[in-house]
Amino acid sequence: MNIIARYKNVRAYTMELCKPLFLEDYIPQGSVFASPVKWHIAHTTWFFETFLLKNYLKNYKEFHSDFNFLFNSYYNAIGTRTARINRGVMSRPSVEDVHKYRAHVDNAMMLLFDKVALDLIFPLLEIGINHEQQHQELLLTDLKYNFSLNPIHPLYKEGASLVSNENTDAGFVSVSAGVYKVGYEGGGFSFDNEHSRHDVFLRDCIISKSLVTNGEFLQFIHDDGYKRHELWLDEGWSWINQEGIENPLYWKKANGKWFQFSLEGLIPLNEKAQLAHISHYEAAAFSEWKGMRLPTEFEWEVASESFNWGARWEHTSSAYLAYPGYKKPSGAVGEYNGKFMMNQMVLRGASNATPKGHSRRTYRNFFHPNMQWQFAGIRLASDE
Amino acid sequence: MNIIARYKNVRAYTMELCKPLFLEDYIPQGSVFASPVKWHIAHTTWFFETFLLKNYLKNYKEFHSDFNFLFNSYYNAIGTRTARINRGVMSRPSVEDVHKYRAHVDNAMMLLFDKVALDLIFPLLEIGINHEQQHQELLLTDLKYNFSLNPIHPLYKEGASLVSNENTDAGFVSVSAGVYKVGYEGGGFSFDNEHSRHDVFLRDCIISKSLVTNGEFLQFIHDDGYKRHELWLDEGWSWINQEGIENPLYWKKANGKWFQFSLEGLIPLNEKAQLAHISHYEAAAFSEWKGMRLPTEFEWEVASESFNWGARWEHTSSAYLAYPGYKKPSGAVGEYNGKFMMNQMVLRGASNATPKGHSRRTYRNFFHPNMQWQFAGIRLASDE
Amino acid sequence: MNIIARYKNVRAYTMELCKPLFLEDYIPQGSVFASPVKWHIAHTTWFFETFLLKNYLKNYKEFHSDFNFLFNSYYNAIGTRTARINRGVMSRPSVEDVHKYRAHVDNAMMLLFDKVALDLIFPLLEIGINHEQQHQELLLTDLKYNFSLNPIHPLYKEGASLVSNENTDAGFVSVSAGVYKVGYEGGGFSFDNEHSRHDVFLRDCIISKSLVTNGEFLQFIHDDGYKRHELWLDEGWSWINQEGIENPLYWKKANGKWFQFSLEGLIPLNEKAQLAHISHYEAAAFSEWKGMRLPTEFEWEVASESFNWGARWEHTSSAYLAYPGYKKPSGAVGEYNGKFMMNQMVLRGASNATPKGHSRRTYRNFFHPNMQWQFAGIRLASDE
């Protein structure tokens, strides 16, 4: 598919995701990290307007002079912006106006495609498309979080629970000691943080072909996993005790039975389904309890040719840091990834909330170790 | 007007206030103290359902079993409730469902009026009506606050700025030393906190017939009023310094000119209009700067027969405490007022956001001394 | 006793209080409100240096130029000062140096008494003496608090527990409705906040001759007093739940028995002794549970001619506000009392930690309603 078609598809898919929503659902922000739907659909539009239309389309007239302030996420180089915590306060512009904004920008983009050599804008266009895909995933992730704070357990859409499947594979993949190449190589799109491709030395290890299930995690809970300090990182132990964490996010026990909140509302916990919504701290404690460990991001990258992935973002034991030879891009786009390389851990793979075709084996996602709201699970590894 | 007509009018007026709103405007909560419009219109309905329909209408079927949890404000006796800070997260029930809830309750109320002797329900009905009026005022107050956080300065409605008029009167009312009766007496409605009527001894004093204007407050600012510690209460001084307060809420200086955010958006500051949106701390500092003082609530009550009031809630120097002989009502309604008698200061009068006929000379409003979001102003007093 | 002798006595008594201390005990500050012993003995000295010696003793040479910054408590007019929270960080100046500072100032004061007409300095000298007495009480109050955080329950001094006596009186004092004079009048010392003397109208009421005992408060606890929302002010209820308050400060239950931390260490709770270390919130809840109430400060003042007081500071239902005609003194001394007249409640009487002769019937002490560390108790009142 050519990039213009891909642009159209991605833009249309965002609208597709919004179809089941009530107008009211576009507004709330349940936490500083869970942005409103309206913000996601405006911000992704702002990205194309700011980085493509304003720079490359002659005589482009911006939709509204306030929108740069309203819908800039974190680009200091672009100027001041609304405090992140205030995204949910903005009832205006209306959702209808944001749809007009999307249409305005989409029309201008068609003009741009006509007027400008695609080669010139291709790299930024790719980033914009991938950026919107990331926000499609976040839109669902944040929507689930915001809905979860509502005691009446709203339904997003029948059949869209995003509860994962059961494992189909069993056993382990073996990685043999040696020097391996890691990082992106090839002609397709990749983010700056996947570069440069470089050599790493790995030791012998095995990595599970299956993901940890809800049932296995229940055993950890029943074995007092949340009460045994020796299983936890020090700051993880503080975190579960201060926050009163006793189970994965969205799990609730009622009348002796476990339920989980999903995008189809509150449903019984399926013990065979693949676990999600656990933080790095919980993933690490579970691994310790199992007498195993999380894989490093490079072990994962090497082994992932031999197992199925894509149902649950997978925690690794690697901190999110620059690769050798990493250069952040010049200009505002340089703020996309590099400045977040601190206090975060790498996740690999993708989840069933990730748009098709968005991820790849070298893709690096990253979150603070206490974040639970992602569709993230556990794949175990071991030295033997 | 009989009470059934009054019920209908009050309920209709709430809807009237909502007419200019976008659907999106019903949702946001910009602070723990500024509830969403949707919450106000549901909570006032919940009040009638909980205290009247459930107790007095045989076979009343509640609209939805979750709504008691969702729309209880602070009545511990009624059960658990949504955390106040989470009111803005609830996109569901939809605004349409809340309108259905209102219709359901209104219909049932008509049935109740048919079936039950009005005498029996009259006291609670009066409270419910007055309660809804209080929330009509809060709806505007909170809406203004929530809009004010939006950098694009939303318009509520043309002609509805709620900027106050200019003063029409001048000079002072004198109160002569002696014992005066204060507190409510008579056959109309009053809140428990206006009782019991009792004697107080007042000294000679004078109270201004006019309210402080924006222009007078500007002089305070220009005379470094916000920078002179000797004018401020100790906790007021800490407050302005920690929060960076340098002017009344909603005032903004741009290009050397003062503007104020209003329900008609951002408009130039009218220096002759009556000041609003200042906290008790600011009112007290301004009075100190003037070499005068705020009146006590009893001085105000006695003198108010001789001046015009109702444009701006007026700060007093009285703490919000129980009157001699005060008895809080039994049951959940006992939580209406009494439990808030601590750390708050009394305001007297009313404002142009107050529904007609809601206030009276003995009416006591109350806020923490740092709250600025009310339409509150200053009337000066002095011993001489 | 003449004022020079009183000065000497007061200064000596501070040193007397310090005798049982280890040098280490002079340093810690267990909370922003519990200052170190060293700070108390330096600050009281600073007061005489700043308000008397620097203004009235010609050629007075200040002890050390840094001490004004170090030992100013809250006088903005005197200049910047150490943040209150940092008082416990200052190991230097040494305790020995602070003793030298005391000696230096005491010597200069003797010189001042020689050189200057006593009339000229009498008012400030009286304030300085009374100020030091207040800090003598605070020294013990803060020391107890700081010791209480130490798991090994330090002993201050044998026989100095400051546990109160048992009640000797019973029954009630009656106050008859009418206009009464309240506030200070006479030739002795009084603080500005006791003025001006004025008329108040009181209603019929009765006030207990005895103070609430530990045993009576135990009944409140056993009757789930800390778990029944209807007994509590709203902010009191939030406070006990957020802080996990379940009993008066310093009470501990071990092996089914109640103990209390005292200046003699941890000792069994004496049920007949007079209760202390409860906040206004707890005093108000207890009164509510008893079906009675706290007296107002004026009821207390009028009735106190007819009961014994002085064992426990006594909570009242009055907010700490200016009396009619109150004028704060000019200059820095004006910051002594007036700027604290907000969000605090009045206590009347004195406690067995108060130096002899320091208090009087018109004396007004004041604390925030959640403060427990004072030796404060409860005297009940009622309308009938």
Add this chain to the structure above:
Amino acid sequence: MNIIARYKNVRAYTMELCKPLFLEDYIPQGSVFASPVKWHIAHTTWFFETFLLKNYLKNYKEFHSDFNFLFNSYYNAIGTRTARINRGVMSRPSVEDVHKYRAHVDNAMMLLFDKVALDLIFPLLEIGINHEQQHQELLLTDLKYNFSLNPIHPLYKEGASLVSNENTDAGFVSVSAGVYKVGYEGGGFSFDNEHSRHDVFLRDCIISKSLVTNGEFLQFIHDDGYKRHELWLDEGWSWINQEGIENPLYWKKANGKWFQFSLEGLIPLNEKAQLAHISHYEAAAFSEWKGMRLPTEFEWEVASESFNWGARWEHTSSAYLAYPGYKKPSGAVGEYNGKFMMNQMVLRGASNATPKGHSRRTYRNFFHPNMQWQFAGIRLASDE
């Protein structure tokens, strides 16, 4: 030197460090991370008592049953403990009693050396000795911090400023691409976090032989280094803006000249001296400004054979994580290092506050990226 002599020397050196102190200096804790001197000298003693005497010396009588609670730092397996923030509140036990505690434990250790085969206790003894050396460094680091909060700039000891020397070397060390062994190997002592020794693949790089000087860092400040967002990690940028950080810790500008607080009090900033007291965030921003980068911990380890180190702990770009094959020791000692492997960055080398012989090329220190109070500096690296 045999291990018994080393034990004696280390224990004596702690006392040596304390000699210049006033008794008052043993008590304060200026921040949760800056423990009191008394706590350091008691806790190091507790370590020997807990891990050696209680386990290996028959009939050992513990000095005081409360001390386990008082002086346990963070070992959950050993039981409950004083909250870290409360270490500065404990005036008791007295410093004298802590010295008695030290003598009691030292005597018992001598007995232990007589009675028990050294082989049996050797590993724990080594940890205890190294542990005390770490606290010797912390004692000075924390003392400096606590003193720095005192506006009178206390002097620890003449000649003990710990300001570093000027650089003696210049130029760069080159590391050639290839597989290198890193981690501890050999017969001496090492911590668990230095294991297991393993292969890493490094790329070509160069590492400076000199450390960044105060003067070089001044240039960064003068070039608006603290004001240019593009130089900073996102959380570093938030940190400097929220905390108002504009220079390294302890630097102060007065009358246009730069000074630094040291253990000799406030002294002029020596521009040629090696920089210290900067956080990882500042180190990373400075490197970015220079167009260079921090070395990884493995580049540092490999290159460090070819440069002088030991004056300033050196920031690296490596997160503090477990090495491949890392096993945390069983029992309470397992809490020594492993549980802190999250949200911290590795420092390599040592500083002039580090006891002689304590560090080695494989030694890993670690701090949160915002901590400034360590004697940490910058050594630059580059790919070319």
